[in-house]
Amino acid sequence: MSQPALAESQALYLDPAIRDWVLFPIVLVMVLVGILRHQITLLLSGSPKKPTSKAIRETKALQRGVILRTYGNNIPPTAFSSRKTILTQAYERGVYLKNPGQTNAPVNPMTDPQGMEIMMEGMKKNMAMIIPQTIIMGWINFFFSGFVLIKLPFPLTVRFKTMLQRGVETPDMDVTWVSSLSWYFLNLFGLRPIYTLLLGEDNSADGMRDMAAMSTMGVTQTGQPQDFNKLFQTEKENLQLTPHEWELDRIENRLLVKYGKRAESIGDVKKEDVTDKEKESVLEGKGKRKKGQKRD
DSSP: OOOHHHHHTOOOOHHHHHHHIIHHHHHHHHHHHHHHHHHHHHHHOOOOHHHHHHHHHHHHHHHHHHHHHHHGGGEEEGHHHHHHHHHHHHHHHHTSSSSSSSSSOOOOOTTTTHHHHHHHHHHHHHHHHHHHHHHHHHHHHHHTTOOOEEEOOOOGGGHHHHHTTTTTTOSOOTTTTEEEEHHHHHHHHHHHHHHHHHHHOOOOHHHHHHHHHHEEEEEEETTTTOHHHHHHHHHHHHHTTTOOOOOOHHHHHHHHHHSOOOOOOTEEEOOGGGGGHHHHHHHHHHHHHHHHHHHH
């Protein structure tokens, strides 16, 4: 059978009522449910709670170590050494922890009130995302099972058939036709720009987050608090291994050599700060001095 005859034999003519009463309603319902889910998530989350002063001190103390490692070369060696000693000793003793007496105890979110609040907030958000998607999937599967809704305007390989034609057991159908259940999944992953336009960048109506929550729920603990004791010990080791090279070491000589005001020996100035002509002049001067000493 020729290619045009094969394409003609697989041509389908869809009722316009399918477009008006199945295709567009699925898209509209998913957009409205996403907006509703975003509003419910905001109501469940409530106003953000301010962290305590001890929690802020934990975070800022950890940032001090990172800043010292990153920009420590801009301060003199004595200042760097004193700060390094103070921070490493404080990290070792757990001075900046909220509960300094529990440095060796493992973090148990079931006994920590703040950890319990974090876990409950995560569970509320997961339920607000999972339940609406389950209801929509059941609604589509019950009322529109086996419907063929749309044909994609570009060719695809046979491997996409199981993804685009869920619920339609027809092996001879062209792969570009999309079933109702597959149309739901395409909208689930493709409505992100619509949600961003309507709700802003940081919204709770994204379908990608729903799938991630479904795959990780029951495997990982939701809202596991950070163990700052381990973070402090890791930062202490990083500080101890950080070398120090002061950026302003011999800065006067380097500036004078750079602008041609002084010709110092190469050993006193870093090689990358001395031009080739200055190196040659310094070496020639040393050679002349050595010849004069030998003649004497």
